[in-house]
Amino acid sequence: MMTEISEEERKKILESSPIGTWVLMLTVGVSMVIGWMFLYYGVFLPRGMIN
Amino acid sequence: MNDITERRLALSHMWVAFIAFILACFMGEYQVLERSGLFEALDSSTVYFASVSTHGVLMAYVLTTFFIMGFGYYTASTSLNVPIWNKQLAWGGFWLALLGVVLAAVPLLMGLASVLYTFYPPIQAHYIFYVGATLLIVGSWVWCGIMIVMFLQWKQANPGKPVPLAMFATTMNALLWLWTSAGVALESLFLILPWAFGWTDTIDVGMARTLFAWTLHPIVYFWLIPAYIAFYTLLPKQAGSYLFSDELARAAFIVLVVFSLPIGFHHLYMDPEQAKGWKLLHSVGTFIVSVPTFMTGFTVIASLEVAGRLRGGKGLFGWIGSLQWTNTMVLSVILSLLMLIFGGFGGIVNASYAMNAMIHNTAWVPGHFHLIFAGTTVIMYFSVAYYLWPILTNKPIFSNNLALVQLWTWFIGMSILSTPWHVLGLLGQPRRISSVVYNNLMTLSWKPYELMMILGGLVMLGSACLFIYVIFKTQFSATEEVFEGEVEYAETYHPVTDLPEYLNDIKIWNKVIAVLMFISFGIPILQFFFLDTYDSSAWGY
Numbered sequence: 021m022m023t024e025i026s027e028e029e030r031k032k033i034l035e036s037s038p039i040g041t042w043v044l045m046l047t048v049g050v051s052m053v054i055g056w057m058f059l060y061y062g063v064f065l066p067r068g069m070i071n
Numbered sequence: 072m073n074d075i076t077e078r079r080l081a082l083s084h085m086w087v088a089f090i091a092f093i094l095a096c097f098m099g100e101y102q103v104l105e106r107s108g109l110f111e112a113l114d115s116s117t118v119y120f121a122s123v124s125t126h127g128v129l130m131a132y133v134l135t136t137f138f139i140m141g142f143g144y145y146t147a148s149t150s151l152n153v154p155i156w157n158k159q160l161a162w163g164g165f166w167l168a169l170l171g172v173v174l175a176a177v178p179l180l181m182g183l184a185s186v187l188y189t190f191y192p193p194i195q196a197h198y199i200f201y202v203g204a205t206l207l208i209v210g211s212w213v214w215c216g217i218m219i220v221m222f223l224q225w226k227q228a229n230p231g232k233p234v235p236l237a238m239f240a241t242t243m244n245a246l247l248w249l250w251t252s253a254g255v256a257l258e259s260l261f262l263i264l265p266w267a268f269g270w271t272d273t274i275d276v277g278m279a280r281t282l283f284a285w286t287l288h289p290i291v292y293f294w295l296i297p298a299y300i301a302f303y304t305l306l307p308k309q310a311g312s313y314l315f316s317d318e319l320a321r322a323a324f325i326v327l328v329v330f331s332l333p334i335g336f337h338h339l340y341m342d343p344e345q346a347k348g349w350k351l352l353h354s355v356g357t358f359i360v361s362v363p364t365f366m367t368g369f370t371v372i373a374s375l376e377v378a379g380r381l382r383g384g385k386g387l388f389g390w391i392g393s394l395q396w397t398n399t400m401v402l403s404v405i406l407s408l409l410m411l412i413f414g415g416f417g418g419i420v421n422a423s424y425a426m427n428a429m430i431h432n433t434a435w436v437p438g439h440f441h442l443i444f445a446g447t448t449v450i451m452y453f454s455v456a457y458y459l460w461p462i463l464t465n466k467p468i469f470s471n472n473l474a475l476v477q478l479w480t481w482f483i484g485m486s487i488l489s490t491p492w493h494v495l496g497l498l499g500q501p502r503r504i505s506s507v508v509y510n511n512l513m514t515l516s517w518k519p520y521e522l523m524m525i526l527g528g529l530v531m532l533g534s535a536c537l538f539i540y541v542i543f544k545t546q547f548s549a550t551e552e553v554f555e556g557e558v559e560y561a562e563t564y565h566p567v568t569d570l571p572e573y574l575n576d577i578k579i580w581n582k583v584i585a586v587l588m589f590i591s592f593g594i595p596i597l598q599f600f601f602l603d604t605y606d607s608s609a610w611g612y
Contacts, residue, residue: 023383023393024395033380034313038373040387048406052416056423063497064426 076158077148078463083165084141085456089171089539091133092449096535098126099403100528103488107521108506117490119505120185125291126397127188128179130444132207133172135294138452140165140214142297143241145459146367147218149558150304151225156217164217168210175203178479183425187503189283190263192274198267205259208252215245224579226539233570236317237304237560240324244296246577247328250584251293254285274524277344277566278599283336285592288357292331298451302371302404305458307561309400312378314561315370316597321574323370327363330356332584334589342452349595350424356591357422364415366409374561399474403454406482410446414439432503435496442489450481453538460545461554469544473537488527 026043089370102122105113148155167599177199178184184196190204226234234242258279266274281518303320307313314320336353339345378401379390394403417439420426430436455473464488496502500517507514573579 025381025383030381033377038315038376040390041369041373041376043387044372045365047530048412049365051413052419054470055416056419060423060426064429067429070428 072571074148074154075428077145077155080139080155080158080161080165080461081145084137084144085459087169087544088134088137088141088452089456091129091137093539095126095129095134095536096532096568097568098122098129098164100525100532102126103521103524103528106505107518107525109521109525110520112211114506116505117182119284120187121179121182122187123503124187125176125179128204128373131188131290131294132204133581134449134452136168136207136211139244139297140211140292142300142455142459143214143218143245145463145558145560146237146241146300147221150241150560151221153221153225155225156221159219160213164210164213166210167213168207170438171203171206171208171210173203174206177203182331189287191283192263192266192276195267201259201263201267201518205256205264211248211252215249218242218245219577221535231569232448233317233567233575235560236320237258239321239575240296240303242577243324243328243580244293244300246581246584247289247296247331248293250284250332250588251289254282258286259281275599277342278596280342281338281344281572281592281595281599284338285332285588286335287338288335289331291440291443292327292360294448296324297455298326298407298448299327299367301400301451301458302367302407303579304560305455305558306371306404307374307378308559309398309458310375310378310395312374312379313564315373315377315563317563317567318570318574319366319370321570323363323366326366327360327575329580329583329587330359330363330376334360335594336591337422337427340424341431344599345553346596349591352591354422354424358419360417361415364411368411371404371408375401397471397475399457399471399478402419403450403478406478407447407450407454410450410482410485412443413489414443414447417442418547430496432501433496434500434502435493438489438492438496439494442485446482446485446489450478453478453481456538458544459558462556462558464546465554466550467546469541469548473541477537477541478532480530480537484527484530484532484534486527486573487530488524491523492525495520521561544605563610576585 099409101113102119104110105115105119105122144155144161147153163302166392175184179195181197181202184190184200186194186196188202190196190201218241222238225238233239233298262274262279262282265271303314334353334356336345336350337357340350363457375394378395379393382390382393382395383482384393393406417435420430421436421439427604453474457468495517498516498520
């Protein structure tokens with residue numbers, strides 16, 4: 021859905037920091053760390069030594 | 072500019088790529104059916120391995136190389152606004168590469184080259200297969216040469232001006248491919264071909280695997296970079312936005328190309344011929360490659376966020392709903408990034424030295440590379456084709472709605488196919504098997520996942536057929552309507568007028584790569600000439 025925006029709003033958008041992107045990237049990064057730790061501590065280590 | 076030859080070059084290359092792709096898709100579905108063991112009539116390890124080898128070669132070498140060359144020629148011509156340098160040579164490269172494909176296809180289809188796409192010795196194919204593969208690579212070097220000459224000529228004619236980002240990235244990819252393919256070229260020339268021709272009786276498997284590891288990882292980035300080129304240079308205009316940062320984009324391409332090369336030993340973690348110290352060094356490099364991946368994710372999502380907000384999206388994530396989801400480029404980038412997140416996570420697990428032991432040679436690995444390749448990368452090849460076909464043929468896209476359905480079904484099919492594939496790896500299913508000749512609780516527990524894979528493969532096969540249908544109908548349907556658009560490259564909000572030379576040239580990075588490659592592969596290769604035994608050197612330990 022496209023909404024008309026004013027020239028002032030447009031300028032503000034183009035010059036402001038992409039906060040949503042920062043939050044998304046942080047979420048992805050943290051999720052990857054949690055996922056890695058889950059696999060390492062929850063799946064890999066409990067399998068024990070190779071014998 | 073009259074660019075009829077450039078269009079023909081692009082279309083010819085891409086049609087070869089997509090014909091290879093659709094043939095390989097049918098083989099892929101056959102393979103999941105056969106491997107499930109649910110259809111006795113299909114059981115044949117001979118046919119299975121011939122099919123897997125052909126599927127791998129068609130997808131990993133033919134689809135990619137021809138697509139990249141076709142896209143590269145048109146990108147060079149349109150971004151620099153000049154004709155292709157030496158068109159006869161470009162056509163010569165095309166026909167040479169195509170001859171290579173035909174030569175390789177004959178033994179593959181006859182079951183005389185069932186060596187998978189990695190063709191690791193000591194399994195041996197008919198020599199014609201290796202000759203064909205070599206010609207394909209030599210044909211692609213012609214493309215690399217033309218891209219580099221055009222880049223340098225443009226720089227000479229426009230001193231001090233920034234090379235258009237699309238061309239900078241394309242040339243970096245050509246440089247990457249020259250370095251990447253050198254490993255397998257050395258392997259073929261000095262080890263495999265003399266052995267396949269019968270001139271030598273034995274082959275140094277350790278050295279062959281080391282040289283192939285040189286190629287095996289950066290080749291993935293050679294495939295991926297065209298997708299990134301579309302992310303950075305085509306998406307912003309399609310989304311109604313600006314490229315967030317031209318400099319950041321160049322930096323991402325540079326780090327990606329430089330650090331994707333000296334890291335191949337994470338494919339050899341379980342191999343005995345290289346010492347732990349070298350593997351650790353390559354492991355560090357592998358993790359560094361995640362940096363440009365995050366830089367790309369940030370830049371592309373930021374461009375999308377600006378687009379969504381310019382369309383009226385509010386709040387932290389309200390801009391996502393405001394994006395133009397009916398635009399094939401926008402949709403495919405979002406789906407591609409989603410698959411990159413999960414595929415990238417799998418890659419981090421693969422690169423983790425200890426955990427690699429858990430998933431090494433299991434079904435996890437093909438699950439991972441299918442998600443990155445068929446998911447992240449190939450969905451962008453579709454998207455580029457949907458974008459370019461109307462421009463190349465002067466005809467409007469046959470059906471935007473069908474194209475959207477195709478992209479969604481590819482994504483859904485990929486999710487259904489690759490998720491159980493990863494799970495099967497964690498459940499202990501080996502890769503590179505055509506069947507299991509034993510039944511116990513463990514193998515029985517694989518069945519539901521294999522059924523899901525069959526379903527996922529079917530959805531993807533349908534999607535692949537739909538893709539071919541849409542581009543075929545776009546090009547060949549009789550319509551009066553004329554499409555007169557041209558390629559529109561992204562602009563930054565603050566135009567880039569000058570750049571430091573290191574962000575605008577390839578020579579310095581070529582030297583950096585040479586040094587890194589010498590450090591990473593020098594002793595690991597030289598050791599084979601000095602060690603009397605097959606033991607690995609004890610560097611660092």
